[in-house]
Amino acid sequence: MLNGNTSPIQDDSAIAINPFQHPDDVKIWIRQQAQALGFADCGFISVDNPVFEAQMQGLEKWLAQDYHGQLTFMEKNHDKRANPALLVAGARTIISVRMDYLEVTPKPRRIEDNLRPNYAIIARYARGRDYHKVMRSRLKKLAQQIANMLPQWQHLKISAERPFVFRPFSDSAPIFERPLADAAGMGWTGKHTLLINRQAGSFFVLGELFLSLELPEDKPTSAHCGSCQACIDICPTQAIIAPYQLKAKACISYLTIEHDGVIDKQYRKAIGNRIFGCDDCQLICPWNRYAKVSPIDDFHARHNLDNSLLLDLWQWTEDMFLKYTEGSPIRRTGYVNFLRNLSIAIGNAPFAQVHIQALQQRLGKHNDMLDEHIHWAINEQLSKTGHSSI
Known part of the structure; x- marks a missing residue:
């Protein structure tokens, strides 16, 4: 059907307007x-x-x-x-x-x-x-x-x-x-x-x-x-x-x-x-x-x-490290570098005899690099007591 202007009459509801005009x-x-x-x-x-x-x-x-x-x-x-x-x-x-x-x-x-x-x-x-x-x-x-x-x-x-x-x-x-x-x-x-x-x-x-x-x-x-x-x-x-x-x-x-x-x-x-x-x-x-x-x-x-706690993570075995860092960005450090970081943190922690004991338990178990950081950490702990460094 046409209106007086000879243009089709359409139902507005039938006109699909695309919302994406720009x-x-x-x-x-x-x-x-x-x-x-x-x-x-x-x-x-x-x-x-x-x-x-x-x-x-x-x-x-x-x-x-x-x-x-x-x-x-x-x-x-x-x-x-x-x-x-x-x-x-x-x-x-x-x-x-x-x-x-x-x-x-x-x-x-x-x-x-x-x-x-x-x-x-x-x-x-x-x-x-x-x-x-x-x-x-x-x-x-x-x-x-x-x-x-x-x-x-x-x-x-x-x-x-x-x-x-x-x-x-x-x-x-x-x-x-x-x-x-x-x-x-x-x-x-x-x-x-x-x-x-x-x-x-x-x-x-x-x-x-x-x-x-x-x-x-x-x-x-x-x-x-x-x-x-x-x-x-x-x-x-x-x-x-x-x-x-x-x-x-x-x-x-x-x-x-x-x-x-x-x-x-x-x-x-x-x-x-x-x-x-x-x-x-x-x-x-x-x-x-x-x-x-x-x-x-x-x-x-x-x-x-x-x-x-630092000491809790320090006790992790490599298998525990791999288990608890699965799907985590922390894995990219690798286990030994993870221990390296922990040894520095333990050395910087307030003095506690348990810190020195825990550090000593890992000496000689990984590589020379980690041992050097462990020795540094032990010396840092001892320095807080006035004891001589090792």
Whole structure:
């Protein structure tokens, strides 16, 4: 039937209106799905963004200063760091995601870890399951949801490749992860070189999803550190040598996780009772009064790793270490380096005869490297009593 203007009369309820009228609508939808999967937020950036080339200049200078220690992987794959499109053929956009990992919000601007010298301090991100697996699994789910929506987005002409291409990453490729997230508006780079978000502090991990969709980029946010340098002042080993400059090989996280072998004596007292990583520069940051508790159970502490005595962990056999660190990032230290870290922490603990006895029981049972740390720890314990060193 025609009306007076000879145009068809249609029932409004029969008209299907596609809610996706602009690529920004796609981004809104993707962000909603990401949050439903447990990601706190996400940002979008092109694989051709100039931030990658700019970061290469800073990386080359950092390497030339020999701040990277045994992080030799930073010396490789510079072509892919500068041009992430080489990592995934056909990729046009990178979605940067962040995932909160705190189980309990710490008291703001307090280093509570220092109040428990007989307990083993493990960085908060590492007390539960390995976040890399959680991150990649959920990024893959997000990509599959996106793939299911492609027919509704055909009219937007955002598909640069067919078939649809995607690949998730989580600290698993030569990617400028933090600068990428910074450029995608996920936060700003703090003076400790970690990303800070105005609504959520810095207790989160990052991941990336490469896609063969051309989506508008997000804009970076402004920095809000101001004149504050609490993170620089608090660093136990003074690894933050200047704002935005980290001497990685002096950082406790590097020393207790990445460094293999003997830890330089100049850092041992400063390590305190931290046996895997260090949260001090985050704990002192005023922005972490806004840090969020994670909704993801995998970040909850397992095997009492948030409340274990040094001597209890010192008694672990290698089989126990492998059992209790299954699916945990702590495994990457290896058993002997794990004991190395514990020996330093026990040496730094308040004097107790049981500490010396426990240390002595492991002498000669592993290797010369560990024995050297055990001797150091025993001497540290004895020095607190006025006794002579051995």
